[in-house]
Amino acid sequence: MFSLNDLKKTCCEVFPIIVPDKSSLKSVNFFLVKQDHSLSLIDAGWNNEECWEGLNNTLRKNGFTLKDLTEIILTHHHIDHIGLVDRVTSENPIPVYTHPDSILRLKRDNNFLEMRVEFYSQLYKEMGCGVNGEHHVSYLKQALQQNKQNAIQADLTEIVDNQLLHYTTIKVPGHSPDQIAFYDEKQSWLFAGDLLIEHISSNALVEPDLLGRRIHTLSQHIDSLKKCLALNVKLVFPGHGAVIQDPNSLILKRLERMEAKADRFIQLIESGLTTASELAISYYKNTYYEQFSLVMSEVIGHLDYLEIQSRLKKELVQGIWHYSVIDKRIML
Ligand SMILES: [Zn+2]
Incomplete structure (x- = not known):
C-alpha cells in the first residue's frame, strides 16, 4: 500500500500540504517539491490562515523556510489554487509561472x-x-x-515551453481554459490541478476564450483525461481530496x-x-x-x-x- 512517506524515498521529494475543507472538495491541496537545486510550490491554496499555516508548518517540519522557495508554479487560475501567491512573493520575490491565458484572469483585467x-x-x-x-x-x-482587490500583484511569468524544471508541461484544459499538468516522467507522477479528483467528478466549466467565443469545455476535458490516460501515470496529485493511486481506472470511470x-x-x-x-x-x-x-x-x-x-x-x-x-x- 502506498503511503505519503514513500514520496520521500525518491530523488525528488514531495511534501503535500493538505488543508481540510468543509465543502464537498474535502481538502485543498498544494505541494512543495524539492529537487536538486529547487524548492517549488505547485499551486498556492486559498488566501486564508489555514493555508498559510499549512504551508509554513510543512516548510518548518521539513527543515525549510519561506526563503528557501525558488518558484511558484500554477496549474490554473482558480481562487483556491492561487491564494497565497502575493503573501509568499511579498516575503520572497520568486518567479510565478503560469499559463499565458491565466494572466488576464489573475490580474483581473x-x-x-x-x-x-x-x-x-x-x-x-x-x-x-x-x-x-x-x-x-x-x-x-x-x-x-467586489473582487477587484483580489487581483494578483506579483509579476507573472508565462509558461511557453513544454519543459519547466524537470517537468514536461501538458495542457489539460476543460475544467478551466488555462489548466496545465506537470508531468514527472522519471517518477511517473502528474500534478494535475483539478483535472481528476478521486471522490467527485471535476466540472468542465463553460468559459469564453480571450476573444469571447465559447470554448467547448467538456470536449476539451474529455481530451485532457484521454491525454492523461495515455501517459499511464502511477500517481496523480490532485488539487482536492486524496492522492490518486490508480488514475487510469478512475479516468475510465469518469469517461x-x-x-x-x-x-x-x-x-x-x-x-x-x-x-x-x-x-x-x-x-x-x-x-x-x-x-x-x-x-x-x-x-x-x-x-x-x-x-x-x-x-x-x-x-x-x-x-x-x-x-x-x-x-x-x-x-x-
Ligand atoms: Zn479549479
Whole structure:
C-alpha cells in the first residue's frame, strides 16, 4: 500500500500540504517539491490562515523556510489554487509561472472580465434561462466590483515551453481554459490541478476564450483525461481530496459517466425537451437553482459535445436555441 512517506524515498521529494475543507472538495491541496537545486510550490491554496499555516508548518517540519522557495508554479487560475501567491512573493520575490491565458484572469483585467460577463448574459439568454440567467449575471456584475482587490500583484511569468524544471508541461484544459499538468516522467507522477479528483467528478466549466467565443469545455476535458490516460501515470496529485493511486481506472470511470450522461440528454430531447434550461431543470431539479452556473456548464458542455459528434442539431427560434436529435437513419 502506498503511503505519503514513500514520496520521500525518491530523488525528488514531495511534501503535500493538505488543508481540510468543509465543502464537498474535502481538502485543498498544494505541494512543495524539492529537487536538486529547487524548492517549488505547485499551486498556492486559498488566501486564508489555514493555508498559510499549512504551508509554513510543512516548510518548518521539513527543515525549510519561506526563503528557501525558488518558484511558484500554477496549474490554473482558480481562487483556491492561487491564494497565497502575493503573501509568499511579498516575503520572497520568486518567479510565478503560469499559463499565458491565466494572466488576464489573475490580474483581473477589467476589459476581459466585462467581456466575460457579457458572454454569460448572452449565453444564458440563448439557452432559455430567463430570469434565472439574469439573476446570475447581476451576481457576476457585483462580484466584478467586489473582487477587484483580489487581483494578483506579483509579476507573472508565462509558461511557453513544454519543459519547466524537470517537468514536461501538458495542457489539460476543460475544467478551466488555462489548466496545465506537470508531468514527472522519471517518477511517473502528474500534478494535475483539478483535472481528476478521486471522490467527485471535476466540472468542465463553460468559459469564453480571450476573444469571447465559447470554448467547448467538456470536449476539451474529455481530451485532457484521454491525454492523461495515455501517459499511464502511477500517481496523480490532485488539487482536492486524496492522492490518486490508480488514475487510469478512475479516468475510465469518469469517461463512462460522461457518455452515460450524454445519452440521458439525448433521451430527454427525444422525449420533447428542446432547450438547455429545460434539460437542466429536468435533470438537476433544485440543483439548477442552487448551483445555476455549474449546472448550466454541465448541460451546455454536453450539448456542445453531442453537436460536435453530429448527434444533435440546433435552431435559433426567437433568440433561444432549440436542440433536436439528428436521426441517423435518415442520414443513411
Ligand atoms: Zn479549479
